[in-house]
Amino acid sequence: MEDIEIHPWLIRMSQGDEEAFQMIYQLTKDHAYRLIYYLASDKQEVGDLMSEVYMELMKSLDNYQQDQKFSSWFNGLIIRQVRNWQRKSWFRFRIIEKLKSVTSFDMTDRDSELRTAVLYSRMELLPILEALPLKFKEIIVLRYYQDCSLEEISDLLKIPLGTVKSRHHHALKHMRKHFKIQDQRKEMNGYVHGKSAQK
Amino acid sequence: MSMENQLKNEFHQNSKNIVPPPSLDSRIMAIYRESLAAKKEKKQMKRLWKLPNIAVIGLLFVLLCGFALAGGKLLFQEELGNVKINYTANEEVTLDSGLLEKMRHSLSEVKAKLNKGETAVLYFAELGANRYAFQSVSNPEVVNDLDSWSRTVSHQNPTEHIPESLPGSFKFAQGMESPAYGAFIDSAAFKLLDDMKVESKQTGKDVVWRKTAVKSKPVFNFYTSLYRNAEQQTIYYTLQIPNEKVRMEGITSPTSVYEDLNIHGHPAHYTLDNQSLYGASKIAQYILWMEEKGDQTLIYQVGTDSPTVTKQQLIQAAQSL
Numbered sequence: 001m002e003d004i005e006i007h008p009w010l011i012r013m014s015q016g017d018e019e020a021f022q023m024i025y026q027l028t029k030d031h032a033y034r035l036i037y038y039l040a041s042d043k044q045e046v047g048d049l050m051s052e053v054y055m056e057l058m059k060s061l062d063n064y065q066q067d068q069k070f071s072s073w074f075n076g077l078i079i080r081q082v083r084n085w086q087r088k089s090w091f092r093f094r095i096i097e098k099l100k101s102v103t104s105f106d107m108t109d110r111d112s113e114l115r116t117a118v119l120y121s122r123m124e125l126l127p128i129l130e131a132l133p134l135k136f137k138e139i140i141v142l143r144y145y146q147d148c149s150l151e152e153i154s155d156l157l158k159i160p161l162g163t164v165k166s167r168h169h170h171a172l173k174h175m176r177k178h179f180k181i182q183d184q185r186k187e188m189n190g191y192v193h194g195k196s197a198q199k
Numbered sequence: 200m201s202m203e204n205q206l207k208n209e210f211h212q213n214s215k216n217i218v219p220p221p222s223l224d225s226r227i228m229a230i231y232r233e234s235l236a237a238k239k240e241k242k243q244m245k246r247l248w249k250l251p252n253i254a255v256i257g258l259l260f261v262l263l264c265g266f267a268l269a270g271g272k273l274l275f276q277e278e279l280g281n282v283k284i285n286y287t288a289n290e291e292v293t294l295d296s297g298l299l300e301k302m303r304h305s306l307s308e309v310k311a312k313l314n315k316g317e318t319a320v321l322y323f324a325e326l327g328a329n330r331y332a333f334q335s336v337s338n339p340e341v342v343n344d345l346d347s348w349s350r351t352v353s354h355q356n357p358t359e360h361i362p363e364s365l366p367g368s369f370k371f372a373q374g375m376e377s378p379a380y381g382a383f384i385d386s387a388a389f390k391l392l393d394d395m396k397v398e399s400k401q402t403g404k405d406v407v408w409r410k411t412a413v414k415s416k417p418v419f420n421f422y423t424s425l426y427r428n429a430e431q432q433t434i435y436y437t438l439q440i441p442n443e444k445v446r447m448e449g450i451t452s453p454t455s456v457y458e459d460l461n462i463h464g465h466p467a468h469y470t471l472d473n474q475s476l477y478g479a480s481k482i483a484q485y486i487l488w489m490e491e492k493g494d495q496t497l498i499y500q501v502g503t504d505s506p507t508v509t510k511q512q513l514i515q516a517a518q519s520l
Binding site: 016018021022025029030033034037038047050051054055058059063080123124125126140141144145147157158159160162163166172175176179 | 205
């Protein structure tokens, strides 16, 4: 998604053009959904969070300045929405109720979510990511999924570079520790199964 | 393979599997249409703003002395057009002289580090959860030419005239599109507070600060004109124009002196704050009043940081406008 490609649509969208919103949505939805998926603690809430992100995009588009890189600005918006979502559990109920009144939930969504969750759980490291606090998870996702440099992450999250480095270090340390425990468990299970098979 | 590379691989492999569920498209389009309809309705409602008791937005505002806290003695409450002001005195913002000095020093130190046109917010860890711990500072661009400054102000509101001088031989010295001191703290800047608290905790720093982004559509437009006399006393005159319906919460220490006045037939409010965080001295005096002109609500403030300027001089300056 190049800025040059998206800018004309953003201008039309800010003027209330539905076709422009549809185009922006099509250009950004896969990226937004994946980023939210990796950051959200409850994967069943990704759809609701996605709605929140696009509602916020409508509201705050006037704050977007053309000389900013849209993808970075949009990533910042997504991260803020995920943080707010986690922080305001009381508010979440109201939003969910509101969303329910707007649209119904399709059963094929459930199948799709389930399939995604199964494939996700088959990975070795990504499930460990889930155990991390959001502030660490943000760094890992931006660094290794979005391929952002630590400086870019510092800009995007508006925190000092030193804080980014420290969170990055702690997140990897935490993941290594859990990976090791997971590995030991696997080995022990293999040993027990092996013993039972010998009998 | 290193953990870093494995993470990259897993993200790469797994991303193909993460696709938005089929019904999400129609769901988001429905939300878009609902939100657009609400926006249109809101625009129509704006035209009916004269109706009383319309809800105001919960906006926190730094008047001169910081954020409002629950409780405290209400000094005044006033509502005109699209502005509602609550001003309270609260014991919680009474600072000991050491801390006051330290805060004043940090604010001027940060100001010195800002480029022209930049603003910053500061977190003072010693004040902990007290919202007075969050302060702002700016280094505004200044205009020295009166004609050019008058044009800038009258462009925003043609009824406003910037005088060449104020009673007491105060001559125009400069104009700036910002409050006289500090900076407006909007919700985006307020969101930086959490990160600053974390940084203070991690690094042990008493004072943490961040530059804030300049918004293309600010909540308020500020026009401050500064006047100086031969004795180097200063009086400023700030015109503050809200761009949306706002509720302002001002707070001062109970040690401040407060008095009701009347300027041009409008209720006005005089405050002498002896714990000012900004300006040349710790004494700040100011008179605030509101007027409706055209479809705008204008907030006027005439003040000084020169301790030798009297209340009467300020009243004369306000009445001359």
